[in-house]
Each structure stands twice: as structure tokens, then as C-alpha cells.
Amino acid sequence: MGDYCLVCREVAGKIEIPGGLLWEDDNAVAFHLPPLDDNPRPYLGHCMVVTRRHIDHVGDLTVAEAESVARGSRKVAVGLRAEGAERVHVAVIGLGVEHFHQHLYPRYPGVPPGTPWMAVDELPNAPHGDAQQIAAFVERLRAHL
Ligand SMILES: [Zn+2]
Structure with missing residues (x-):
């Protein structure tokens, strides 16, 4: 949906995603939040599952997209738990x-x-990281997926 959309640019590989995608299928992709101008050192483990399709509202998901989002979320949550998370909070803020x-x-x-x-x-004491530290975290996470 053009260059104005941050998530479209992430999905299209136009924004550097340290460590690369964690998971993907035909409908959705998962990745660690990359460093951005307004958040240069993201919280380590803050991951996103996004639709490939540019849709806004959670109610716009097709059933197939909703299933993909659930699959990707489960997968990443398993990895985050293996990397020490006691809980994995999941949220769509919108x-x-x-x-x-x-x-x-x-x-x-x-x-x-x-x-x-x-x-x-x-x-x-919350862990934050730059691109290099995120890439290293993603490598560890990937080993559990
Ligand atoms: Zn978009």
C-alpha cells in the first residue's frame, strides 16, 4: 500500500529487520521490532505478527489470516518462553x-x-538492544522455533 505505511515497508523488506523474519506464511509474517527513529533501542523480545495484506482493523482479517496470525503468535511465544519470558502478553492496540x-x-x-x-x-533492568543485540536475540529465539 505504498511507501507511507511502516508495516508494508517492513513486510516488503524495505526496512532493516535485525536477524530477519522469525516466521512467515502466505498471510502473515513475524519479526522482532526493529530499531526506529522514535525507538532506537527496542525492548528485547518485543515481537510483531503482521498481515502481509494492508488492512487496518482486526475485524478485517480473513479467517485464513486470523489463523496465520494465531499460528505465528504461538510460535514466537514458545520461543520467547524458552528464552526466559514468564509470560507473553499479546495485544492489538490499533x-x-x-x-x-x-x-x-x-x-x-x-x-x-x-x-x-x-x-x-x-x-x-528491562533489557533493550540495538540492531546487533536484537539480531543476536533473534538467533537465539530462532533456535526454539
Ligand atoms: Zn500497510
Whole structure:
């Protein structure tokens, strides 16, 4: 859907995805959040499952796309758990980029009880990484997929 859409550019390989795609099928792809100008050191383990097709709303998914998103999410969640996540939060927020993307957000051990799921990346000891560290993380994750 053109160059304006961030997710379309990611799917088309026009944005560097450290470590490459984690998973893909005909309908959807999964990858670790890449460093971007507004977030140069993403939270390690913050992964995305996105549709190949430029659709906005979760209600626009075909059944096949919904199944693909579920498959990809499960796969990445298994890997994140094997890499130490106690929980994997899964969310479609729908307030940012208008291209379906589902977040997978690991919760690592030691997070104080009561910490909201979206605040785990703001803790002082939350792991963040640059492109090289993300690529290394993706390599470890891939070994579990
Ligand atoms: Zn798009």
C-alpha cells in the first residue's frame, strides 16, 4: 500500500529487520521490532505478527489470516518462553500504524507484582538492544522455533 505505511515497508523488506523474519506464511509474517527513529533501542523480545495484506482493523482479517496470525503468535511465544519470558502478553492496540499488527510482549522474571503489562519495558533492568543485540536475540529465539 505504498511507501507511507511502516508495516508494508517492513513486510516488503524495505526496512532493516535485525536477524530477519522469525516466521512467515502466505498471510502473515513475524519479526522482532526493529530499531526506529522514535525507538532506537527496542525492548528485547518485543515481537510483531503482521498481515502481509494492508488492512487496518482486526475485524478485517480473513479467517485464513486470523489463523496465520494465531499460528505465528504461538510460535514466537514458545520461543520467547524458552528464552526466559514468564509470560507473553499479546495485544492489538490499533491506535498507531493503520496496518494490522499484533504485539508480543515478554514479561521476564523479577518484574514487581502489579506492574502493568505495558510498563515492563520501562523498568530500570528491562533489557533493550540495538540492531546487533536484537539480531543476536533473534538467533537465539530462532533456535526454539
Ligand atoms: Zn500497510
